[in-house]
Structures are given as structure tokens and as C-alpha cells.
Amino acid sequence: MSMHREQSCPECGETTGFTRVASTNVNLGRKIKWRCDDCGFTTVQIGDVIDTATA
Ligand SMILES: [Zn+2]
Known part of the structure; x- marks a missing residue:
């Protein structure tokens, strides 16, 4: 898996x-x-879902 992404x-x-x-x-x-x-700013991704409200 990549260590970097665009979002x-x-x-x-x-x-x-x-x-x-x-x-x-x-x-x-x-x-x-x-x-x-x-x-x-940190985001948490669980599976394919990215939750921008939780860090
Ligand atoms: Zn930013």
C-alpha cells in the first residue's frame, strides 16, 4: 500500500x-x-471509508 495519497x-x-x-x-x-x-490535519480511514471528523 502506498504511503502517500491525494485527498x-x-x-x-x-x-x-x-x-x-x-x-x-x-x-x-x-x-x-x-x-x-x-x-x-489528520483523517482516519477504516476500510474504504475516510472519516474526516475523527483524528
Ligand atoms: Zn490540510
């Missing part, structure tokens, strides 16, 4: 580069934390 950042208000900072396995699937390269 929408609610803090920057645009699509920016995110770097993977953590990855753990939970019962819903793989949980991955991403951090915005520009502002440091």
Missing part, C-alpha cells in the same frame, strides 16, 4: 497530499491514519 483536506479547503502516519487492524478492517502535508 480533500477540510482545513486547506482543497485536495492536497496526505502521508500515512499509522496503520492498525481493527474488526471493521484496516484502520489507517493520514496526515495532511500542508497543515498537519
Whole structure:
């Protein structure tokens, strides 16, 4: 899996580069934390769902 991806950042208000900072396995699937390269905002992805409200 890539360590870097492009996604929408609610803090920057645009699509920016995110770097993977953590990855753990939970019962819903793989949980991955991403951090915005520009502002440091973090998002949590569980499976294919990205939750921007939880860090
Ligand atoms: Zn950002």
C-alpha cells in the first residue's frame, strides 16, 4: 500500500497530499491514519471509508 495519497483536506479547503502516519487492524478492517502535508490535519480511514471528523 502506498504511503502517500491525494485527498480533500477540510482545513486547506482543497485536495492536497496526505502521508500515512499509522496503520492498525481493527474488526471493521484496516484502520489507517493520514496526515495532511500542508497543515498537519489528520483523517482516519477504516476500510474504504475516510472519516474526516475523527483524528
Ligand atoms: Zn490540510
